[in-house]
């Protein structure tokens with residue numbers, strides 16, 4: 001659905017996108033993550049035909065975004081990170097206005113708008129002025145606006161930013177619905193654990209380059225190679241720690257008042273064997289658990305030492 005090849009965007013001498021290459025298959029929910037200034041919004045704006053690349057190719061549904069912008073626009077619904085809503089409209093009028101702009105006949109709009117409002121949980125706000133809606137509601141209304149022409153691809157730039165936890169959950173539930181409807185979704189976010197729950201794949205971008213891409217589970221498995229095991233033992237804690245230090249795949253052992261923390265690079269089978277060894281040694285194990293590796297850890301590990309662009313280079317931030 002999306003094919004990006006050597007996409008580069010320069011603002012003066014500053015390179016925001018540096019030969020970015022990635023593709024996203026139809027029906028995929030793709031999480032685009034990266035530190036501030038990494039180039040996510042720039043990529044999304046190019047895909048949405050709102051910004052011209054300096055060089056390289058971006059295609060949506062087989063159409064080149066610079067050569068066939070009209071065809072691309074029919075296929076996409078774009079929600080920018082900063083959006084405006086026309087406050088003097090009522091919710092229904094707002095969607096009707098956008099529907100009309102897309103040339104959707106009135107009779108069709110009359111059917112479509114209640115469906116969209118239901119999808120984004122705004123049915124009871126149909127006759128409210130946009131002005132009176134909360135931020136979360138406005139954001140959901142914007143999402144409904146992106147769906148008016150029934151696009152196949154949604155490009156959502158931080159749709160949950162600035163929302164409180166409840167509003168984020170609501171947004172996430174709507175996105176799940178859209179996934180079930182078969183939409184391809186490119187979504188950027190800083191709320192990484194939330195993304196992990198709903199995306200099929202993630203791409204990590206830094207300094208305008210894709211530095212990791214894959215299925216969430218695969219990337220998490222990569223991280224598992226360096227998992228940390230927390231072991232709580234009744235009595236003989238130091239003896240247990242010494243024993244663990246000598247075991248295969250154990251790279252480091254630290255003890256504190258919470259127990260023994262073991263850095264372990266083995267497989268699940270080897271981890272089970274490690275526990276069995278401890279029991280055989282008659283250590284009284286109270287708990288033996290694996291520290292959770294979530295997308296946040298993955299992200300921090302991959303972008304270790306990163307952050308936003310070099311301050312000297314990043315004169316625009």
Ligand SMILES: Nc1ncnc2c1ncn2[C@@H]1O[C@H](COP(=O)(O)OP(=O)(O)OP(=O)(O)O)[C@@H](O)[C@H]1O
Nearest residue numbers: 011016035036037038039040041042043314316317
């Ligand atoms: N119009 C512009 N002129 C100059 N520099 C720009 C312009 N737009 C973006 N940039 C710079 O390009 C870099 C990439 O910006 P972009 O908005 O794509 O990053 P991002 O990953 O979306 O960041 P964030 O998560 O903070 O929104 C940033 O350093 C930004 O300051």
